Amino acid sequence: MALEDMRPPIESGCPDGFQYIHPVMRKNYGQWKFHEHPRPGVLRHVAHSGDEIWTVKAGTQRILDVFSLRKLTAIGDKYADGYVRFTIRSNIEYMVSDESKVQPIIDALTEAGFIVGGTANSVAMISHTQGWLHCDIPGTDASGVVKSMMDELIDEFTSCNMPNRVHITTSCCQINCGGQGDIAINVQHTKPPRIAHDLVGNVCERPTVVARCPVAAIRPAMVNGKPSLEVDEKKCICCGACFPPCPPMQINDPENSKLAIWVGGNHSNARSKPTFQRLVAAGVPNNPPRWPEATAIVKQILKAYKEGAKDWERINDWIERIGWPRFFEVTGLPFTKYHIDNWRGARNSLNASTHIRF
Amino acid sequence: MALEDMRPPIESGCPDGFQYIHPVMRKNYGQWKFHEHPRPGVLRHVAHSGDEIWTVKAGTQRILDVFSLRKLTAIGDKYADGYVRFTIRSNIEYMVSDESKVQPIIDALTEAGFIVGGTANSVAMISHTQGWLHCDIPGTDASGVVKSMMDELIDEFTSCNMPNRVHITTSCCQINCGGQGDIAINVQHTKPPRIAHDLVGNVCERPTVVARCPVAAIRPAMVNGKPSLEVDEKKCICCGACFPPCPPMQINDPENSKLAIWVGGNHSNARSKPTFQRLVAAGVPNNPPRWPEATAIVKQILKAYKEGAKDWERINDWIERIGWPRFFEVTGLPFTKYHIDNWRGARNSLNASTHIRF
């Protein structure tokens, strides 16, 4: 664009949401009394005024083509007064003030191929990240992993039979843009980066990448008479942090970039304080296009949770009650030396007591 | 002693205790059924065989002169079949198989000036260390502190009116040979060591002391042309660790070596996992011969605990239930920036949740 055509941006920032809120919600803003779960995918909120808002929630493919988006808006136009919102897990919600509109929305969504569900104690839509589709550092394709898993977990999305909500997340490199989760499926590199020495000189700012390594495993070095880098493979924890600032640090590997599965991450303050997720399985093949091995483990965990947990126990609560040894027993997953943390503060994760379950 | 007089030691190690155990205890070894607390200072243990052992427990001054020791043995000879033991808190225990011997032992102990009590949910004898009497690095005199406090806590030793056992400990330097405790009264230096430079050369192994500092605050340095040491006062945490290997690092200071009070240390696995004690008060004057300020704070804490805790709650359990903010409220102790840990792993002590009591 030629300079004269440039217009200065209007720095309007975050738009006011009120202009897009359903009028009944605007009217009763901050004046809600309670909610109910009439059926999976549907919420009923009642305001002190007596007004009601019925929400219908549906799962989508997150990466929407405009055709799909227009299908969704068309349903909103026709059945839902033209108001929608998206949840933090990229589900779409239709909000109407009249119960009679609920079933038509459900029917239309279903017919259009969207999946109604994901409320209350269901397995919610898996939240995910960019992957091979867009990111510059991914070890896997988040959208593909999620599509493959949701195909198999769909019955748990459309019903509410879990002990409590299940929030699954996934990330496509060890930076972990995805959240923590009741279950998280994340990339785990298992080999130090191979260095493309011929590219280092051109691409990488050497001091930056040296500083970026969390364990100071990278040193400047002369390789074939040219300034390059060197990795102390004994120290390297295969985190991949050097890759974004220095793409010649090739961390992604078709064989050795694996998936790992973590459980018990919970940011809610309900009952116990928020908890970090913990490693349960690693070495899981990064196996496109359907990643069956990862899905199998997720299902194994969900099955044990569904059978073993009490109502309202999130996965972390359940494990806290039964103990980690039992978790490994009931899921059949192996416990290895890698399960014993050795990062900063690892001591806090050791059993400094005689509390044992036999 | 001349070399020819030397005899080689008999390396007999730890003697067999069985030779000194009361015969009823020997007979019923490992076969005990239950115990009761008939009154403060007295335990009744009943074996599966029906045999009984009555224990009478008394507090002493720990540092026994042989006169006192012989008073104690005389009572044992006369009333208690000649068997005694000492507890981990240096209390003496008389064990007899016959209830009728209990009262005479109590009477004899009382008459001889010893204090019967310290069982069950009493305030147990304060466990302590060597202090000015014998150690080479003390900031205070443990025996004196303890004598002064026990004089004031004696009613809690001779009765069992606390919510649960109270274990108090004290230590006479920041090495802390004393234990952790429900309440611990410990030395806290508040000034970096003054270096007696003229002595460094003679006395101290410089590499050893440099290595001993937990925060690497000590550097070798030339002072007045002679090799000595230098302390980075900004870094120094006043721990006193440099003093034992290098006495010229004079950490003890009549004014600036203070006492600090810690609570909630509990090594038992009962209910919660064992807990570390936590700072509650510092800057307490190290005030011989009776240390009234320290005792006052201990009493303040005990009072709040006695009033506020439920049966069977140790101090850590009680605080865990009511929360630390309330602890500071009910004891009237100030909360300062020093209460926020900044040592390794300090992050684990921060409130990483919205859990707050209002």
Next chain:
Amino acid sequence: MPKKIHDTPMLDELENGPWPSFISGFKRLRDEHPDERINETVGSLLGQLEHSYETRKGYWKGGTVSVFGYGGGIIPRFSEVGDAFPESKEFHTLRVQPPAGNYYTTDMLNQLADSWEKWGSGLVTFHGQTGNIMFIGTTTDNTQHFFDEINEYGWDLGGAGPCVRTAMCCVGAARCEQSCANEHGIQRHLVNEFVDDVHRPALPYKFKFKVSGCPNDCQNSIERSDFAVIGTWRDEMKIDQSEVKAFIKAKGRQYVLDNVTSRCPTNCINLNDDDTLTVDNHECVRCMHCLNVMPKALSPGDDKGVSILIGGKRTLKIGDLMGTMIVPFKKLETEEDYESLVEMASDVIDFFAENALEHERTGEMIERIGLVNFLEGIGIEVDPNMVSQPRQCSYVNMSGWDEEAEKWFQRKAEQAAG
């Protein structure tokens, strides 16, 4: 239909199964969209993605693309295999700030779709993990055109790079009975105060705000934002005893014992013999659990406000960090209240800008310098609610004890005096 259709046997597998398929959507754009540019772009993209699936590697690299006047907000992507897949060799994403609360009218969505079909690939996500609308896939030139167009009708870019980022808030007060705050208002007050810091990356590293209306924290703010604002209340929980009775009638006493009272983290809610509930509000830590189970019967009190936690983030470079409580309670009612919130945020960001190392987040900075130094830097007094346990290690120079103790007593005296 594009000129060349790449074979995508692996991606085709992702068209099976009941969950909506993003691949089918891509194919629709490739095959059915009226605009040939879109057919070509997405066709090429499918080729490259299939290549990734086959080789298990990504082929995008970064670069520098922005719109006139701004430094951030775009994630530029250039293909490393652009020779094989030339039509998608530039494939940038625009991060556009959503309305607080993520509400849209269908009209507005259609209008955005129109613009995006004109200038982009036709692929869009509501929303990325930070909350932006991600318009995925356009060329450097079209980036500017698209932005100009939507900026005119109310949309602005979000953050990318070392800057204040787009914020998120939960649905909250708009619909949720647990809400203790005006989440939308908080989000907009905060993020719109810092538009300049959003658009012109100049901080040591990214800085994120997130807002949840209650401790359920539906926005994951506690671990995924540098500055988390979470609603809570200070007075007594409201109990509608007739609803308690109704609940017991429906579910039974045992259900309440098993699912409510015995799950309270501080054991402070009790079921009485007469089927009423009593809460020891002094012991309640506002965990939300009992309110979640019995939303009709139990509700937050009237004296509402927010807690603020600083320093949450994910893995890089010292491992995941939870935010730390630094403001236990703050009223947010008057305009002054909001101003002081924004001022505090501004203090935090200033301190961060001055004290963090390059590529260091607030949580990492606090870890390095210690919480107390941070608090002193932003002028906040210590409070026992900031810790779950006081100091364990005696290794500290406490020479200033007396003055610090005095400060506390003075604050207490002032509070008592009102």
Next chain:
Amino acid sequence: MPKKIHDTPMLDELENGPWPSFISGFKRLRDEHPDERINETVGSLLGQLEHSYETRKGYWKGGTVSVFGYGGGIIPRFSEVGDAFPESKEFHTLRVQPPAGNYYTTDMLNQLADSWEKWGSGLVTFHGQTGNIMFIGTTTDNTQHFFDEINEYGWDLGGAGPCVRTAMCCVGAARCEQSCANEHGIQRHLVNEFVDDVHRPALPYKFKFKVSGCPNDCQNSIERSDFAVIGTWRDEMKIDQSEVKAFIKAKGRQYVLDNVTSRCPTNCINLNDDDTLTVDNHECVRCMHCLNVMPKALSPGDDKGVSILIGGKRTLKIGDLMGTMIVPFKKLETEEDYESLVEMASDVIDFFAENALEHERTGEMIERIGLVNFLEGIGIEVDPNMVSQPRQCSYVNMSGWDEEAEKWFQRKAEQAAG
């Protein structure tokens, strides 16, 4: 009476009050003991102690004193103010190992007192914090004489310096119904295997054993020993339901609810409507609480054994450390069981000797090298009971996953096969 009596106005204050006064005891030795040497020594000591009280400083320094054939066991003390207080200018302490369980006959105590009056100050402590009898105060010469004398009738020195230290065990099986182990046997097996390491300090730093018969841990072993052995049981807790009923009759159901069932850390003990108690033994973590409250009704099971935790210590130099569970359960019945315990201790000490830095405790060493390296060094397999939580941080090279997983499956298969 000594020749010179130092004024002790401050110490005199410690003769007031009801608790037995150590100062009064000192004065008795000074004034009433038939042996003038003792009068003089203790008189002088009182002088130096008063000086400490007045100046708030200690005046002892260390040195090197030992007995023939040994390198440790004595804490030598030379006065820095020996000119002013010459009669106590050498004032060494002998650390003498107590019998396991700290039992004495009064005869034996009197005999020890006799020897000590002959050679020492007349001041003695049962016991020091590590468990030694501390004979406080003698000269270099008399150290040897005293040792020779008591060594002849069965007493040996304990540890001082970088060596295996004197151990302690609780009263346990001798009297306590909670005991799940032969504490005395364990202590003696362990410490007497290492007499050489006790007497000739040659380790990187001190190494302590402590033994408690049950998780109440009356010996503080978990935080005050490098190698803690703690009794526990593996089968079901024993419940005497008639005693339960008797307890309820005496104390009421509410007492049981308030003090027993609601305090169980895993909520696994329940009071039934018929006044019986049920324990879900699978969930019980053997915390001891319910057994403590109801010792008549509840008792440990029959399948008893011990847990072993490594690395507890107090403050120097990285702060207090709790021991870490490394053997969740070990039977100790046969002589072979004890041998394998001692062997394990020996492996731990060897590994410590070879791998710890100077003045580094086991706990600090483990902290530095990581638990897994330690386990591999001593040949112990990982077990989920060793952690309260598995790994939180993804920063680790897990390339050996498959082999490690295989090991686990094999162990499980072997266990299943019996």
